[in-house]
Amino acid sequence: MHRRFSVLAVTTMTTVTAAVAAGCSAGSSANGNSGPAGYAKDGTFTYTIPSDPGAIDPYRNISSINEMGSLVYDPLVNVTPEGKIVSGLAERWQVDARGATFTLREGITCSDGTPLTARQVAAALTFLKDPKNQSPLYGLLVPATAFTVTADDTARTVKVTMQEPFALLLQTIGRTPIVCDKGMKNPKSLAKSSAGTGPYVLSDVVRGDHYTFTRRAGYTWGPAGVGNDAPGTPARVVVKIVPNETTAANLLLSGEVNMAAVRGADRKRLEARELKHFTLSSTLGELWFNQRDGRPGADPKVRKALITALDLDELARVSTGGQGKRAEALVANDSQPCAANNVEGLPRHDARQAAALLDQAGWTAGSKGIRGKGGKQLKVSLHYSSNEGKGNVAAAEVVSQRWKDLGVSVELVGDDLNSLNRAMFETGDFDVYWAGFKLNLPHLAVPFASGAVPPAGQNFTGIKNPSYDSLVARAARTAGEAGCKLWNDAERSLIAASDVVPVSEAEIPYFLNKGEAKTEGWLQIPIPTSLRVLR
Known part of the structure; x- marks a missing residue:
């Protein structure tokens, strides 16, 4: 199926x-x-x-x-x-x-x-x-x-x-x-x-x-x-x-x-x-790194380098057309019971530090400005949704350019709904996905950040984060503020490991x-x- x-x-x-x-x-x-x-x-x-x-x-x-x-x-x-x-x-x-x-x-x-x-x-x-x-x-x-x-x-x-x-x-x-x-x-x-x-x-x-x-x-x-x-x-x-x-x-x-x-x-x-219109807040832009065997994102230093190369404030402005703000969590904070700032540990934009991290990971500058290791070029296929508006496309293009400046060969791929589903949950053929999950409760991230990869599960990037798994197991059994603290700690463990990065949040206007x-x-x-x- x-x-x-x-x-x-x-x-x-x-x-x-x-x-x-x-x-x-x-x-x-x-x-x-x-x-x-x-x-x-x-x-x-x-x-x-x-x-x-x-x-x-x-x-x-x-x-x-x-x-x-x-x-x-x-x-x-x-x-x-x-x-x-x-x-x-x-x-x-x-x-x-x-x-x-x-x-x-x-x-x-x-x-x-x-x-x-x-x-x-x-x-x-x-x-x-x-x-x-x-x-x-x-x-x-x-x-x-x-x-x-x-x-x-x-x-x-x-x-x-x-x-x-x-x-x-x-x-x-x-x-x-x-x-x-x-x-x-x-x-x-x-x-x-x-x-x-x-x-x-x-x-x-x-x-x-x-x-x-x-x-x-x-x-x-x-x-x-x-x-x-x-x-x-x-x-x-x-x-x-x-x-x-x-x-x-x-x-x-x-x-x-x-x-x-x-x-x-x-x-x-x-x-x-x-x-007349009403607005609904939603997490619009997130970066998910494919960590399956053979993918560049399997190395946490590569993931951190790619994040450090980006100005997340710039990405938030571009992806929302200047109408939104930086996301503070995977769930839009004004529409969830466990609102908190979970992105404080993200690395600051620093192109030199990003380059140093790739050097440490063994990806050194090569011919034509493309980094390589063991005779293999550092190539990243960056996918994004083509149905999420011009700002989403522009943000993906910004990410692509910043990574090219870092010495990464980037293939930029726009997906409609069907090809997005195929890439994520059937073929797994991508390296990074720029997309917004629009989650409304913190437990909804669990299938995508733990467990088996498709088709046996929904962990489409192959994340393996023992701290996250342990914290969500405790959070699922705990009600109230204590449960919220555990959910937020779990999410912070994903972000600290550069597994996923929430970037932008926007108010989506519905006109009538x-x-x-x-x-x-x-x-x-x-x-x-x-x-x-x-x-």
């Missing part, structure tokens, strides 16, 4: 920060109308995403969860824009570090009309907790710590029992999207259809262009028991694939789309037109035209039942 995973949208639908509806109160609109009279009846809400994630299968393609999966798949619990955990499929729950019991609402149905049972939920979680099934949710929303799942259809309860304590059960298993039996039995069907309990059903797919979702009748189990029949609720939601931000901005201004994220140069002209949306700050997509179309 090939694992598909989007490093550019790795979010997990957990605790959130406050969100905004069209930049104003819930009863107001982006075009000046207010109240129910300003809402369109049975309209179409269209928003853009930069690339096609493929099949909307949350158990095999996590990027689809972030971009549109919440339209069709519900979790056991939801989170409000204010950060409060409320009901979802489960109407009540009991949870501690040893386990959780979820009691399902009555009357929940799957998209094919069949009832959702506790047994189906348990079957989905049982599938996800088995590492042999290679779901990208394993270790993210589904703890890698062993656990058992039992169900009682009569009582409508799903019970999770942990083998070892795990402090974030409600924020992980509680937020896992549930796929109904039809999709579990025939996952290939999810390429063109959906099998969930969400407020919409996938009704049309045009690859590379758009996905269309149709509103379900009788949906009453959204966040805190809301339905999908409020005034202005769209009858259809269209998710349009628009790789170019300028094109997305033009579509917004023409009224052809209702919402789009635009953070580049086009942001200013949208603001000048006074389009004739539409309203509320969003979970860490999820970075709209809450489906909050979407409204305005006249």
